[in-house]
Amino acid sequence: MKNYIKADEWKIIEEGFDPLLNKISESIFSLGNGRMGQRANFEESYTGDTLQGNYIAGVYYPDKTRVGWWKNGYPESLAKVINAASWIGLDISVDGETLDLAQAEVSNFRRELNMREGYLLRSFTARLKSGKTLEVTAQRFCSIANDEVAALRYNITPVDFSGTIKLTAFIDGDVINQDSNYGEKFWEQVEGKLSDNEAYLTLRTKKTAFEVCTGTSVSVFKGKEQVHPEMEAVYKEKYLGQTFNMACSPEDTLSICKVAANLSSENHPKDLLMAHCRQVVQAAAALGFEQLLQAQVAAWASKWQESDIVIEGDVAAQQAIRFNIFQLFQTYTGKDDRLNIGPKGFTGEKYGGSTFWDTEAYCLPFYLATAEPAVGRNLLIYRYKQLDKAIENAEKLGFKNGAALYPMVTMNGEECHNEWEITFEEIHRNGAIAFAIYNYIRYTGDEAYMADYGLEVLIAIARFWKQRVNWSNDKHRYVILGVTGPNEYENNVDNNWYTNLMASWCLKYAAEAVYQVKMQLPKQYRQLAGKLDFKEKELADWAVIVEKMYYPQDPKRGIFLQQDGYLDKEPLTVKHLSASDRPLNQKWSWDRILRSCFIKQADVLQGLYFFEEDYDLETIRRNFDYYEPKTVHESSLSPCVHSILAAKLNDEARAYEFYLRTARLDLDDYNNDTEDGLHITSMAGTWMSIVEGFAGMRVREGQLQFNPFLPGKWEAFSFSILFRGARLNIRITEHGIKIKNDSAVPLTVKVRESTRQLAAYGEIKADDSMIWPVM
Structure with missing residues (x-):
C-alpha cells in the first residue's frame, strides 16, 4: 500500500x-x-x-x-x-x-x-x-x-x-x-x-x-x-x-x-x-x-x-469518490453503442481493454443514475448487437437451437479468453447480461426495451441454461456441473450456489418476459416467436427446471454453500494468513489456492446482493458472517459488495472499511498493481457503496427507497441522481435525510418504512430517527 x-x-x-x-x-x-x-x-x-x-x-x-x-x-x-x-x-x-x-x-x-x-x-x-x-x-x-x-x-x-x-x-x-x-x-x-x-x-x-x-x-x-x-x-x-x-x-x-x-x-x-x-x-x-x-x-x-457526491468531514473519502467518478466518465460517455467499458479503461493494457461481465454487474447502476437513460440503454444494445456471436460461441461448445453463451472476454462478441476454467466454466456471466436487462427496465421504466431487444436476448440465454443443466437421479434435482463461480479461486466445481441461482432466475425472468410481451404486444410477439422458432412448450420445460433446481446449503449453519463439498475444506479465516501469504495469487501455488477455503471475491454474497429482497435480514447476516472472514478481496470487484451488505446489516465499521478499500484501491495501490492501469469497473462499485450502501437506495416496484445512515467519520454526504425523468438531490446528515426534487416530475419515495409524496420542485425531510446512531 x-x-x-x-x-x-x-x-x-x-x-x-x-x-x-x-x-x-x-x-x-x-x-x-x-x-x-x-x-x-x-x-x-x-x-x-x-x-x-x-x-x-x-x-x-x-x-x-x-x-x-x-x-x-x-x-x-x-x-x-x-x-x-x-x-x-x-x-x-x-x-x-x-x-x-x-x-x-x-x-x-x-x-x-x-x-x-x-x-x-x-x-x-x-x-x-x-x-x-x-x-x-x-x-x-x-x-x-x-x-x-x-x-x-x-x-x-x-x-x-x-x-x-x-x-x-x-x-x-x-x-x-x-x-x-x-x-x-x-x-x-x-x-x-x-x-x-x-x-x-x-x-x-x-x-x-x-x-x-x-x-x-x-x-x-x-x-x-x-x-x-x-x-x-x-x-x-x-x-x-x-x-x-x-x-x-x-x-x-x-x-x-x-x-x-x-x-x-x-x-x-x-x-x-x-x-x-x-x-x-x-x-x-x-x-x-x-x-x-x-x-x-x-x-x-x-x-x-x-x-457529484459531496462528503463533508473526510477529505480522503471525498477525494477518492471524485477520482472514481472522474475516471468512469473519462472512460465511457455512452454516446456510441459499439463501445463498452474495459476493466482498465484507457489507463493500461491488462485484460486487453475488452468487455467483461463487470459492465453489467457493476457499471450499469452508476450510469443509470448519473446519466440520461440512453447511456445505460447503449450498454445493453452493445450486447444485443452481439447476440449472434453469443449464439456462435455456444455452438462451438456444442449447444443448439439458438442458445447463447455470452463471452467472458470480448471486443466484437467473439470469446477471446483462453483459460479453460474461465472460458468454459465461468458461465454465470450469462446471468449478469439478463440481470442488466431487468435492472435497466426496473430503474428507467423503459418497458418498450423488452419487446424491442430484451426478450430476444433472454430467450437465447434461457435456452443455454436449459441445455446446461442436467437431471441428477441421486438428488432428484437439476444440477449444474463443472463451473467456476465469481470466486475464481475455485475451479471446476459442481453446483455453485450463485450460478444455480442465476440460471433459475434467468429461466423464470425470461418466462415472465414472454408472457408480458405476448399480452401487451401480441403482433410483435408473434413476429419474434417466428424469427426465433420459439414454441411455448419451452416455457413448461423452463418452469420444471426452476421448480426443481438444486441449491447446496448447510441447514446446521443456516447458510447457502458456495458449492458442493465446500465444507470439506479446512475451515480457516483470513486471520490465519500471514502478511507473507498475501496476495495468494502471487505467493501460493494454484493447487494450494484451489484446495483452500479462501474466497477471491463475493460469490454467495454476490447472489444475496442481487436478490436481497428474497431473503430475510438474518439469512443475509448468517451468510455474510460466515463468508466474509474467508474472503481475501483479491479482486477489485469484491469490497463494494461487502460494503453494501454490511451497510444493510447496520455494520457501520465494516461498511466503511470496505468502502475505503474500494474507493482508494488505486490511489493507495492496495493490491500493488496500479502500475498496470486503474480498476475502472470496480470504481463504479465505489459509487454503489455510497448510494446503495450508506444511502440505502433501492428501486422496488417502480419506487425509489432509501434506508440511510451516516458513517461516523462524516459530517454529511449528498449526491444527485436521475430517476424516470426526475432529478433528485439527496442529503444525509446526523439530523436526518432531505430529498429535493429539482424537476417538474412528481414522485412517490419511501424512507425506511415511511412512504412520502415528493412534489415537483418540492422536498421532503425525515428526522434523525431514520439515521443509525454513530457507533
Missing part, C-alpha cells in the same frame, strides 16, 4: 519525483474522454521505467493466442485495445543535451490532476548534467466537449543560461503493446503529411484494417508573442517530426502548443479520413488552447452537476 498522493477534495496531487512510483502515477494521472485516452506519460523524453499508452476506443487487434496446451473450443486470438500513435511527444535539448528526467537532477516536481476542470498539470525544475537548469510547466487534456480533440501547452524557462533550445514536436506511431503475445507490432503506415505547423499520420491495423489518423497543429511562442521559427521536417517510418531551434536566455519563456485530433475509420470513411482530420485539427487550432480549455471546464462542470 502506497501513501504518496496528497489529500485534496478536487485534485490528485503528487509532490516530488520518485522513478519507482512513475508507472503507478502514469495510471493514476491518466486522461480520457470516452473516445480516446492516454496514460500520464511525459511529453519530453524519458529513458526510465515507463509504460507508454495511447488508446483509441473501438480499435483493436486480434493478437494470436498463446497457450501451452490447446483445448477444443479455445479462441484463436485475444482481441485487445492497442497502443496507438503518441501525439504528445516533444524532444527537448539544450545545446545538444537532451532533457530526460531519468538523467537530470529533478526538483520542485509536482503533478496535479484537476478533476473539477478536467486537465493534467505538471511542473518541475531540471538540472542537466552540464549544469544548465530549466523550469518546465506542462498542461494537457482530452476534450469531452469534442471527443476527437486533445491539446497540450508546454512552457520552458532557462534559469541560469543562454543558449539554443531545440524543440521537436512529433507524432510517433512506431509503438508496441507491452502485452503483445509474440512481440509483434500491430500498425502499418498508410500515409504521412507534414507542413510548417501541421502533421498528419494515418496508420492501419494489421488483420482488422482499422485506420486511425492522428493530426497535430503546432504553434510556438516566446513570452506571449507567437513566433515562426524555421521548421526542419523529420520523416521516419510511422513517425513525423517538426524541429525548431530557438535562441533563449533566462528572461525568456518558450512555449509550444499542440492541438491534436484522433479520427478512426469507425466514424469516418477511410478515403476521407485525413481530410476530415485536417478539418478537425484546423477548427480546434483556430479556437486555440485557452478556448478549448474553457470548453473543457464547462463540459466537466455539467458532468459534475449531474454526478
Whole structure:
C-alpha cells in the first residue's frame, strides 16, 4: 500500500519525483474522454521505467493466442485495445543535451490532476548534467466537449543560461503493446503529411484494417508573442517530426502548443479520413488552447452537476469518490453503442481493454443514475448487437437451437479468453447480461426495451441454461456441473450456489418476459416467436427446471454453500494468513489456492446482493458472517459488495472499511498493481457503496427507497441522481435525510418504512430517527 498522493477534495496531487512510483502515477494521472485516452506519460523524453499508452476506443487487434496446451473450443486470438500513435511527444535539448528526467537532477516536481476542470498539470525544475537548469510547466487534456480533440501547452524557462533550445514536436506511431503475445507490432503506415505547423499520420491495423489518423497543429511562442521559427521536417517510418531551434536566455519563456485530433475509420470513411482530420485539427487550432480549455471546464462542470457526491468531514473519502467518478466518465460517455467499458479503461493494457461481465454487474447502476437513460440503454444494445456471436460461441461448445453463451472476454462478441476454467466454466456471466436487462427496465421504466431487444436476448440465454443443466437421479434435482463461480479461486466445481441461482432466475425472468410481451404486444410477439422458432412448450420445460433446481446449503449453519463439498475444506479465516501469504495469487501455488477455503471475491454474497429482497435480514447476516472472514478481496470487484451488505446489516465499521478499500484501491495501490492501469469497473462499485450502501437506495416496484445512515467519520454526504425523468438531490446528515426534487416530475419515495409524496420542485425531510446512531 502506497501513501504518496496528497489529500485534496478536487485534485490528485503528487509532490516530488520518485522513478519507482512513475508507472503507478502514469495510471493514476491518466486522461480520457470516452473516445480516446492516454496514460500520464511525459511529453519530453524519458529513458526510465515507463509504460507508454495511447488508446483509441473501438480499435483493436486480434493478437494470436498463446497457450501451452490447446483445448477444443479455445479462441484463436485475444482481441485487445492497442497502443496507438503518441501525439504528445516533444524532444527537448539544450545545446545538444537532451532533457530526460531519468538523467537530470529533478526538483520542485509536482503533478496535479484537476478533476473539477478536467486537465493534467505538471511542473518541475531540471538540472542537466552540464549544469544548465530549466523550469518546465506542462498542461494537457482530452476534450469531452469534442471527443476527437486533445491539446497540450508546454512552457520552458532557462534559469541560469543562454543558449539554443531545440524543440521537436512529433507524432510517433512506431509503438508496441507491452502485452503483445509474440512481440509483434500491430500498425502499418498508410500515409504521412507534414507542413510548417501541421502533421498528419494515418496508420492501419494489421488483420482488422482499422485506420486511425492522428493530426497535430503546432504553434510556438516566446513570452506571449507567437513566433515562426524555421521548421526542419523529420520523416521516419510511422513517425513525423517538426524541429525548431530557438535562441533563449533566462528572461525568456518558450512555449509550444499542440492541438491534436484522433479520427478512426469507425466514424469516418477511410478515403476521407485525413481530410476530415485536417478539418478537425484546423477548427480546434483556430479556437486555440485557452478556448478549448474553457470548453473543457464547462463540459466537466455539467458532468459534475449531474454526478457529484459531496462528503463533508473526510477529505480522503471525498477525494477518492471524485477520482472514481472522474475516471468512469473519462472512460465511457455512452454516446456510441459499439463501445463498452474495459476493466482498465484507457489507463493500461491488462485484460486487453475488452468487455467483461463487470459492465453489467457493476457499471450499469452508476450510469443509470448519473446519466440520461440512453447511456445505460447503449450498454445493453452493445450486447444485443452481439447476440449472434453469443449464439456462435455456444455452438462451438456444442449447444443448439439458438442458445447463447455470452463471452467472458470480448471486443466484437467473439470469446477471446483462453483459460479453460474461465472460458468454459465461468458461465454465470450469462446471468449478469439478463440481470442488466431487468435492472435497466426496473430503474428507467423503459418497458418498450423488452419487446424491442430484451426478450430476444433472454430467450437465447434461457435456452443455454436449459441445455446446461442436467437431471441428477441421486438428488432428484437439476444440477449444474463443472463451473467456476465469481470466486475464481475455485475451479471446476459442481453446483455453485450463485450460478444455480442465476440460471433459475434467468429461466423464470425470461418466462415472465414472454408472457408480458405476448399480452401487451401480441403482433410483435408473434413476429419474434417466428424469427426465433420459439414454441411455448419451452416455457413448461423452463418452469420444471426452476421448480426443481438444486441449491447446496448447510441447514446446521443456516447458510447457502458456495458449492458442493465446500465444507470439506479446512475451515480457516483470513486471520490465519500471514502478511507473507498475501496476495495468494502471487505467493501460493494454484493447487494450494484451489484446495483452500479462501474466497477471491463475493460469490454467495454476490447472489444475496442481487436478490436481497428474497431473503430475510438474518439469512443475509448468517451468510455474510460466515463468508466474509474467508474472503481475501483479491479482486477489485469484491469490497463494494461487502460494503453494501454490511451497510444493510447496520455494520457501520465494516461498511466503511470496505468502502475505503474500494474507493482508494488505486490511489493507495492496495493490491500493488496500479502500475498496470486503474480498476475502472470496480470504481463504479465505489459509487454503489455510497448510494446503495450508506444511502440505502433501492428501486422496488417502480419506487425509489432509501434506508440511510451516516458513517461516523462524516459530517454529511449528498449526491444527485436521475430517476424516470426526475432529478433528485439527496442529503444525509446526523439530523436526518432531505430529498429535493429539482424537476417538474412528481414522485412517490419511501424512507425506511415511511412512504412520502415528493412534489415537483418540492422536498421532503425525515428526522434523525431514520439515521443509525454513530457507533
